[in-house]
Amino acid sequence: MSEEETFEKNKHIKYFERCFKILPYHYTSADTNRMTFLFFCISGLDLLGALDQVITPEIKQKTIEWIYAQQIHPDPKIGNIGQCGFRGAPFMGHKFEPNATETIHEPYDASNLAMTYTALISLIILGDDLSRVNKKAIIESIAQLQQEDGSFSPVIFGMEYDMRFLYCASVISYILNDWSGINIDKAIDFIKKSQTYDFGISQGQGFESHGGPTFCAIAALSLMGKLDEGLISKKDTLSWCLSRQVNGFQGRANKPPDTCYSFWIGAAIEILGGYEFIDFETHKKFLYSTQTNYGGFTKYPEYEFPDILHSYMGVAALAIIPEKTPEIECLPQLETRLNMSKKTFDKNFPNNVFWKNK
Amino acid sequence: METVTEQEWADVERTLQDEGPYSVVPISYSIEYSEKMDILRTLMKNNEKSERALKLTEEIIAMSPSNYVIWKYRQEIVKELNVDLKSELDLFTNYAKENPKCYQLWHYRQLIIEKLNDPLNELKFIEEMLKGDDLKNYHAWSYREWIVKHFDLWKEEFEFSTSMVKYDDRNNAAWNYRFFILSESPYHDINEYLKDEIEFSKQKINFDPTNPSPWMYLRGIIEKSKYELAEFADELLPFCEFLQRNEFYKYALEFQLKVNESILKTLKSEKEQEQQKDICRSLCSKLEEYDKIRRKYWKFIRESY
Numbered sequence: 001m002s003e004e005e006t007f008e009k010n011k012h013i014k015y016f017e018r019c020f021k022i023l024p025y026h027y028t029s030a031d032t033n034r035m036t037f038l039f040f041c042i043s044g045l046d047l048l049g050a051l052d053q054v055i056t057p058e059i060k061q062k063t064i065e066w067i068y069a070q071q072i073h074p075d076p077k078i079g080n081i082g083q084c085g086f087r088g089a090p091f092m093g094h095k096f097e098p099n100a101t102e103t104i105h106e107p108y109d110a111s112n113l114a115m116t117y118t119a120l121i122s123l124i125i126l127g128d129d130l131s132r133v134n135k136k137a138i139i140e141s142i143a144q145l146q147q148e149d150g151s152f153s154p155v156i157f158g159m160e161y162d163m164r165f166l167y168c169a170s171v172i173s174y175i176l177n178d179w180s181g182i183n184i185d186k187a188i189d190f191i192k193k194s195q196t197y198d199f200g201i202s203q204g205q206g207f208e209s210h211g212g213p214t215f216c217a218i219a220a221l222s223l224m225g226k227l228d229e230g231l232i233s234k235k236d237t238l239s240w241c242l243s244r245q246v247n248g249f250q251g252r253a254n255k256p257p258d259t260c261y262s263f264w265i266g267a268a269i270e271i272l273g274g275y276e277f278i279d280f281e282t283h284k285k286f287l288y289s290t291q292t293n294y295g296g297f298t299k300y301p302e303y304e305f306p307d308i309l310h311s312y313m314g315v316a317a318l319a320i321i322p323e324k325t326p327e328i329e330c331l332p333q334l335e336t337r338l339n340m341s342k343k344t345f346d347k348n349f350p351n352n353v354f355w356k357n358k
Numbered sequence: 359m360e361t362v363t364e365q366e367w368a369d370v371e372r373t374l375q376d377e378g379p380y381s382v383v384p385i386s387y388s389i390e391y392s393e394k395m396d397i398l399r400t401l402m403k404n405n406e407k408s409e410r411a412l413k414l415t416e417e418i419i420a421m422s423p424s425n426y427v428i429w430k431y432r433q434e435i436v437k438e439l440n441v442d443l444k445s446e447l448d449l450f451t452n453y454a455k456e457n458p459k460c461y462q463l464w465h466y467r468q469l470i471i472e473k474l475n476d477p478l479n480e481l482k483f484i485e486e487m488l489k490g491d492d493l494k495n496y497h498a499w500s501y502r503e504w505i506v507k508h509f510d511l512w513k514e515e516f517e518f519s520t521s522m523v524k525y526d527d528r529n530n531a532a533w534n535y536r537f538f539i540l541s542e543s544p545y546h547d548i549n550e551y552l553k554d555e556i557e558f559s560k561q562k563i564n565f566d567p568t569n570p571s572p573w574m575y576l577r578g579i580i581e582k583s584k585y586e587l588a589e590f591a592d593e594l595l596p597f598c599e600f601l602q603r604n605e606f607y608k609y610a611l612e613f614q615l616k617v618n619e620s621i622l623k624t625l626k627s628e629k630e631q632e633q634q635k636d637i638c639r640s641l642c643s644k645l646e647e648y649d650k651i652r653r654k655y656w657k658f659i660r661e662s663y
Contacts, residue, residue, distance in 0.1 A: 019383060020383060021384075022385075022386055023385045023386065024385075024386060025385070025386050025387070027385045028385055028387055028388070028391055028421055028422055029421070029422050029423060029424060030424055031385060031387075031422050031425060032422075032424065032425050032426065033424075034382075034383050037383045038382050059380065062378075062379060062380035062382075065378060065380075066377070066378055066380060090375050090376050090377060090378075091375060091395070091399075091427070093373035093376065093399035096376045096379075098378070106402070106403050107402060107403070107405045107431075108402050108430055109427075110427075112426075154426075155426060157426075159426075159429070159462070159465035159466065159468070160461050160465050196537075196578075197534075197537050197541075197574070197575070197577075197579070197581065197582060198577075203496070204500070206538045206542055207499070207503065207534070207538075208496065208499065208530060208531050208534040208535075210496065239655075242652055242655050243570070243652070245652070247651075252494070252530055252531070253530040253570045253571055254529070254530045254571055277654045277655035277658065279650075279651045279652075279653075282651060
């Protein structure tokens with residue numbers, strides 16, 4: 001990679017703009033996760049300082065409406081507890097009703113914690129005050145999704161439960177300013193059991209420590225205000241995280257560095273208060289080498305085409321860096337636990353109906 | 359690929375996806391996907407549990423394997439129609455090979471095996487999945503742990519971990535699995551294995567001191583046992599020193615530091631402690647030199663004693 005590589009801000013703006021307007025066919029395989037793609041576009045543009053420039057107030061409002069139209073409300077007839085929150089897209093075929101307060105239940109229709117989390121963050125970034133969010137129904141649903149071992153399933157009929165959804169449930173509880181849906185003792189117990197012999201954190205007891213769940217657990221603990229209680233050895237976990245820096249970061253020992261772990265591990269390190277210890281220059285150089293001519297970032301430097309997850313994570317990872325060199329001076333600080341601009345958080349978050357006047 | 363035949367679905371009203379006045383992050387679906395989803399939405403709404411619905415779910419899963427809603431619908435159809443679960447498992451084996459990182463495919467497998475209450479040939483299947491480029495597949499290893507725990511198949515697994523570590527000693531997932539067996543199996547007592555495991559790790563370290571996996575395992579297995587690292591200082595510190603007779607290795611230095619920190623905790627007199635801290639500080643200084651990327655961290659640790 002050439003020495004002159006630098007942060008390609010304008011190309012990335014174009015990339016997120018394109019994704020916002022249309023995603024290529026191969027994203028069909030993740031059709032149910034469109035809300036996360038929307039979050040990547042909106043937060044990506046926001047971090048790049050281009051949200052207002054690319055998305056007009058009118059389109060912003062329409063986007064807010066689209067998000068609200070994915071909300072599943074209680075069905076007064078059957079009491080669909082455990083199923084309220086957000087869908088990732090209108091794939092179930094419901095009528096577009098952004099102002100609904102009830103949802104007529106249909107078989108197989110259920111919210112997904114990851115979609116509820118990204119819907120709420122997107123609404124905050126877009127400046128909405130969350131007044132149409134049915135907090136009570138969501139908190140009741142979260143309670144239904146927690147498993148006996150403290151972990152969370154993303155959907156009521158879910159087959160998977162691990163650290164990712166414990167994180168999503170924690171962010172939702174934080175935003176809605178209500179932790180009554182989570183049994184915190186059980187959640188902490190699950191996090192403790194997921195810490196491995198190398199002090200990294202895994203998706204669940206017995207599994208290999210991994211950058212993704214390490215971020216999820218640390219961010220969740222921090223949001224709960226239980227960082228010291230939940231980590232067996234904060235010092236050793238920080239050391240494990242720092243050891244993942246190769247130039248960029250690897251997600252597990254002996255794996256190649258991958259753009260997204262610059263965020264997952266970088267953010268975990270930042271929350272643990274050790275970000276000053278990483279080597280900024282080699283880290284940035286790695287990230288710049290995963291940028292593409294089309295804008296966006298790839299997973300590995302040798303890949304040709306960007307994808308939306310790695311593109312967002314690349315930008316977010318650069319935003320964490322506290323001492324910003326001129327080429328990334330345009331990036332605001334990150335609110336790492338929620339994964340959005342700190343500036344936007346400070347401006348918009350206090351105005352949401354669950355925190356206002358609190 | 360099959361296309362939607364009018365005849366077969368003539369009786370089914372289409373339910374379109376309602377994006378509202380402005381669609382955000384729309385995906386450019388294929389016509390085939392859109393048409394089939396339009397039918398599927400109606401079938402799900404009516405909760406139709408039929409052969410044709412079963413077939414349609416498979417066709418859509420082929421295009422969108424992580425759609426958890428369709429998987430749930432398929433489960434219900436399979437239950438209603440009494441579909442043979444073994445054939446269901448076989449059907450998705452090829453999909454699993456094509457999408458080795460798809461959560462839903464793995465979880466569906468687990469669900470079927472749980473219902474059959476029979477591990478069948480799953481250990482062999484996982485072994486096949488772990489071949490080639492996918493030695494570290496997180497899903498495969500996690501699923502293996504579940505199978506072994508659920509069906510009490512611990513006994514052969516220690517040997518399996520040996521073969522996997524021997525095949526690629528940089529496969530950290532295999533090391534983790536070895537630790538999992540020794541720490542969670544009711545048939546293995548970590549304390550009984552400790553001596554052999556220290557030997558095993560040392561062999562692997564001798565072979566390649568730049569491989570972090572055996573170093574982390576060595577520390578982990580001792581800390582998990584009834585002993586402290588300090589109790590092995592007489593064996594392990596000379597091992598590290600001999601290893602570094604020609605050049606320094608960052609993992610060896612870090613390990614020496616951990617052993618010395620463990621010794622520090624046992625010392626009572628201030629003078630002894632101070633001497634021990636000096637040893638730790640000098641190891642940190644070496645780490646600043648030989649683990650350059652983390653030099654700021656080692657400086658911080660050096661100054662923290």
